[in-house]
Amino acid sequence: MPDTPHDRAALLAARYGTDADAGEPLPPALAALLDRRVTRRYRPDPVPEPLLETLLAAAQSAPSKSDLQQYSVVVMRDPVRIKRIADWIGTMDWIASAPVFLVWCGDMRRGQLLCDMHAMPHANNNLDTFLNTAVDCALAMGQFIAAADAVGLGTCPISYVRSHIERVTPLLGLPAGVYPVSGLTVGWPEARRKISMRLPQCVVVHRERYDDANLATEIGAYDARRRAREPLPATGLKNHDIYGPKQGATWSENTARQLSVPERFGFAAYLRTRGFDLA
Numbered sequence: 001m002p003d004t005p006h007d008r009a010a011l012l013a014a015r016y017g018t019d020a021d022a023g024e025p026l027p028p029a030l031a032a033l034l035d036r037r038v039t040r041r042y043r044p045d046p047v048p049e050p051l052l053e054t055l056l057a058a059a060q061s062a063p064s065k066s067d068l069q070q071y072s073v074v075v076m077r078d079p080v081r082i083k084r085i086a087d088w089i090g091t092m093d094w095i096a097s098a099p100v101f102l103v104w105c106g107d108m109r110r111g112q113l114l115c116d117m118h119a120m121p122h123a124n125n126n127l128d129t130f131l132n133t134a135v136d137c138a139l140a141m142g143q144f145i146a147a148a149d150a151v152g153l154g155t156c157p158i159s160y161v162r163s164h165i166e167r168v169t170p171l172l173g174l175p176a177g178v179y180p181v182s183g184l185t186v187g188w189p190e191a192r193r194k195i196s197m198r199l200p201q202c203v204v205v206h207r208e209r210y211d212d213a214n215l216a217t218e219i220g221a222y223d224a225r226r227r228a229r230e231p232l233p234a235t236g237l238k239n240h241d242i243y244g245p246k247q248g249a250t251w252s253e254n255t256a257r258q259l260s261v262p263e264r265f266g267f268a269a270y271l272r273t274r275g276f277d278l279a
Ligand SMILES: Cc1cc2nc3c(=O)[nH]c(=O)nc-3n(C[C@H](O)[C@H](O)[C@H](O)COP(=O)(O)O)c2cc1C
Pocket: 036, 037, 038, 040, 092, 156, 157, 158, 159, 160, 161, 182, 193, 195, 196
């Protein structure tokens, strides 16, 4: 297990790149949350099935909208099938080093079947249900990630399963009403990555009323802190093929590069073919 410091000042300085007061020593569970980072390379050691079951139970312990539990998760352990997904993605070969690959799915189907079982109509095939399935699913995945961290396992969500959704859907045998929200690699970390610096709370956290009046100033300062700690490479920036290389690019510019090009714009059409009305 990683040796997590319990020192509030050190953990918050790592997370935000700014000074923080020492305060009281943190309980280990809270310190571990502050110290989390994704893992993108795994040792070949297996993840025992009883441990995986316990972590999945932790995931299922997450809150669920109206206790409807509208999500499913597909566990993949077959290295050939995991590699197939890695190959489709093409730019993340390390996915194939994970002994376990989970695909977290929003699931409207089970509720539809329950209505059938009780001879009632399912009258909630709408955008709200789509959102509820995605939120339930993301909360469960988040809780799985924290549980995995607690036993020293590493994880990384993989949104790219949605970039190959037309192949992932039949590979997993997903029926209508079930769609992938995110993949998740799971395994014993080969090495721990650095902490990724987050936006300051004054940008993300709003008190009583939403207020982004100081956004430009705060983003400028955040960009500078991030660049000082971990400069972005001149090549390999987002949408490099359109915008080309740039020395000294910032987080906000790289974010704008990514958001300037539509990603997975066929997703709503895919969902409609899978039985979601999204009305
Ligand atoms: C829904 C979701 C999808 C993600 N998809 C990918 C992915 O496809 N490939 C990847 O390498 N990382 C993926 N990530 C991980 C993020 O890139 C990572 O969380 C972010 O860079 C911050 O790093 P940290 O988690 O170590 O703080 C994803 C994260 C989330 C929450």
